[in-house]
Amino acid sequence: MGQTIVEKILARASGKKRVSPGDLINAKIDFALGNDITAPVAINEFKKTGAEKVFDKERIALIPDHFTPNKDIQTAEQVKLMRDFARQQGIIHYYEIGRMGIEHALLPELGLVLPGEVVIGADSHTCTYGALGAFATGVGSTDLAAVMATGELWFKVPHTIRIAFHGNLPPWVGGKDLILYTIGQLGVDGARYAALEFSGSAISRLDMDARFTISNMAIEAGAKAGLIPPDEVTRKYLTGRTARPYTAVLGDEGAPVAEEYNWDVESLEPQVSLPYSPANARPVSSVAGTEIDQVVIGSCTNGRIGDLRQAAALLKGKKVHPRVRLIVIPATQAIYLQAMREGLLEIFVEAGAAVSTPTCGPCLGGHMGILAGGEVAVATTNRNFVGRMGHPESRIYLAGPAVAAASAVSGVIAHPREIGGGDAR
Amino acid sequence: MNILKGKVWTFGDDVDTDAIIPARYLNTFDPGELALHCMEDADPTFAAKVSPGDIIVAGKNFGCGSSREHAPLAIKAAGVSCVIAESFARIFYRNAINIGLPILESAQAAASLQEGRQVEINLEEGKISDLSSGSTFTAVPFPPFMQGIMAKGGLINYIREKKNKK
Ligand code: SF4
Numbered sequence: 001m002g003q004t005i006v007e008k009i010l011a012r013a014s015g016k017k018r019v020s021p022g023d024l025i026n027a028k029i030d031f032a033l034g035n036d037i038t039a040p041v042a043i044n045e046f047k048k049t050g051a052e053k054v055f056d057k058e059r060i061a062l063i064p065d066h067f068t069p070n071k072d073i074q075t076a077e078q079v080k081l082m083r084d085f086a087r088q089q090g091i092i093h094y095y096e097i098g099r100m101g102i103e104h105a106l107l108p109e110l111g112l113v114l115p116g117e118v119v120i121g122a123d124s125h126t127c128t129y130g131a132l133g134a135f136a137t138g139v140g141s142t143d144l145a146a147v148m149a150t151g152e153l154w155f156k157v158p159h160t161i162r163i164a165f166h167g168n169l170p171p172w173v174g175g176k177d178l179i180l181y182t183i184g185q186l187g188v189d190g191a192r193y194a195a196l197e198f199s200g201s202a203i204s205r206l207d208m209d210a211r212f213t214i215s216n217m218a219i220e221a222g223a224k225a226g227l228i229p230p231d232e233v234t235r236k237y238l239t240g241r242t243a244r245p246y247t248a249v250l251g252d253e254g255a256p257v258a259e260e261y262n263w264d265v266e267s268l269e270p271q272v273s274l275p276y277s278p279a280n281a282r283p284v285s286s287v288a289g290t291e292i293d294q295v296v297i298g299s300c301t302n303g304r305i306g307d308l309r310q311a312a313a314l315l316k317g318k319k320v321h322p323r324v325r326l327i328v329i330p331a332t333q334a335i336y337l338q339a340m341r342e343g344l345l346e347i348f349v350e351a352g353a354a355v356s357t358p359t360c361g362p363c364l365g366g367h368m369g370i371l372a373g374g375e376v377a378v379a380t381t382n383r384n385f386v387g388r389m390g391h392p393e394s395r396i397y398l399a400g401p402a403v404a405a406a407s408a409v410s411g412v413i414a415h416p417r418e419i420g421g422g423d424a425r
Numbered sequence: 426m427n428i429l430k431g432k433v434w435t436f437g438d439d440v441d442t443d444a445i446i447p448a449r450y451l452n453t454f455d456p457g458e459l460a461l462h463c464m465e466d467a468d469p470t471f472a473a474k475v476s477p478g479d480i481i482v483a484g485k486n487f488g489c490g491s492s493r494e495h496a497p498l499a500i501k502a503a504g505v506s507c508v509i510a511e512s513f514a515r516i517f518y519r520n521a522i523n524i525g526l527p528i529l530e531s532a533q534a535a536a537s538l539q540e541g542r543q544v545e546i547n548l549e550e551g552k553i554s555d556l557s558s559g560s561t562f563t564a565v566p567f568p569p570f571m572q573g574i575m576a577k578g579g580l581i582n583y584i585r586e587k588k589n590k591k
Contacts, residue, residue: 037495049581146580188489192512386441386443392466
């Protein structure tokens with residue numbers, strides 16, 4: 001019987017010929033990640049294991065990105081704890097502001113996570129690297145501590161749900177719309193414990209930026225991982241940036257899966273997820289005209305160069321609506337520089353946007369754009385739960401960069417075609 | 426001592442980690458501080474009214490969202506002795522086992538137990554008894570491997586013992 005990508009990767013990592021959904025295994029970890037919220041807890045727990053040295057100082061990344069540049073004394077102390085630990089252990093992949101980026105944009109950019117690998121991160125959006133064909137999943141701080149100490153972790157082998165998108169994407173429809181639509185169809189727990197596997201002609205044609213957006217939000221359907229089979233696009237992306245040799249893994253043709261969906265994208269509209277659930281996905285036209293106070297373009301979901309290009313194509317020569325605050329946050333230092341070279345930052349600033357150094361910031365209601373009670377935001381981030389961006393009575397509409405930019409100009413939620421401009425996809 | 430006893434506090438489906446412990450409090454991992462804000466965005470009065478031993482009963486997908494271990498830590502530090510839900514989100518489930526917060530999956534118990542009821546739980550048998558009505562429910566048992574981790578008081582102890590044996 002054939003095996004899926006996930007099964008093959010986990011079999012390799014646990015030294016077995018094959019594994020089946022439901023099996024409990026102990027897998028060797030190729031790469032592990034922690035941030036300024038989760039790593040301090042993990043470091044504390046690591047010390048309790050009795051281990052003196054981390055399993056491999058080249059296979060751990062500690063990235064302070066959530067509350068950095070440090071927003072208060074407590075944050076500064078947490079980051080100091082990470083920094084001291086990284087220095088003392090000789091951990092190579094520790095990046096401070098000025099050199100850092102939002103973890104899930106930074107790790108692929110640096111070639112630290114690769115096809116066929118098992119990657120864990122003490123952050124739920126670690127599933128982002130599934131876009132490279134890795135088994136990447138979010139865990140807790142204690143799990144990260146265990147991995148830092150032993151290089152291994154237990155897993156239950158997930159079943160696979162295959163999602164195929166067919167056809168040509170209409171203008172203004174991209175990776176974010178596909179994943180919001182998927183979550184809308186499956187529900188926030190529709191893929192609980194499962195690995196999502198995305199395929200089909202519409203996926204094959206997407207660049208890596210759009211693919212990362214899709215895998216990033218697999219967790220929002222409850223999934224453990226969200227994989228895209230590696231192909232030529234993946235290989236090209238990795239050329240020149242891989243830090244280690246890798247072996248791409250593909251699933252067997254006809255490998256049995258738990259569920260399979262086939263969706264046509266040709267008539268798909270840009271999607272918006274209404275408060276307070278990413279699963280409340282609707283076509284943008286159904287909420288067009290909703291008044292907004294703030295727009296955030298950034299995050300590990302949509303803070304990449306492709307996203308900024310799309311937003312800039314719409315904002316060029318236009319002004320942000322007087323009632324709206326637009327915050328643009330390139331996800332990494334390299335993206336920031338690229339956007340600067342391409343003149344995108346100038347377009348944003350001229351339009352009246354605030355452009356920030358890379359940070360998670362407002363995405364989790366940390367800092368840099370907190371919402372007041374009753375305020376409404378359109379955000380290219382991934383969660384619109386109660387209180388996610390600030391006051392529990394604020395409301396977040398999730399969307400892709402095109403809808404976000406169009407809405408910033410219009411002052412209300414708007415379809416990108418309404419403000420003109422070209423589709424930069 | 427595997428018998429837990431306490432009063433029930435009920436919550437709905439898809440209680441997310443931002444509701445359990447909002448990110449605005451994540452600049453600390455001190456359990457005592459986290460406990461003060463436990464469940465704040467789901468029920469702002471929860472932290473003030475919960476008593477040691479009390480039990481959270483929720484619907485499906487409890488603990489969805491972020492991987493923050495601060496969520497089960499806040500619940501544990503608030504004195505909650507066990508969370509019963511129809512189902513748990515994957516990372517919350519792992520985290521609870523890893524830090525030694527007892528959790529039980531039972532759709533029946535989740536649907537039947539009402540707020541304010543006195544409940545007794547036998548963790549070893551996965552038996553949940555509603556002392557107010559006399560009805561009992563059985564939870565899905567954990568695989569032996571996870572029971573092993575819990576018996577050692579969490580993943581860190583489990584690893585430390587394994588290391589010492591080598
Ligand atoms: S950008 Fe948002 S979702 Fe992504 S890692 Fe940061 S806080 Fe989490």
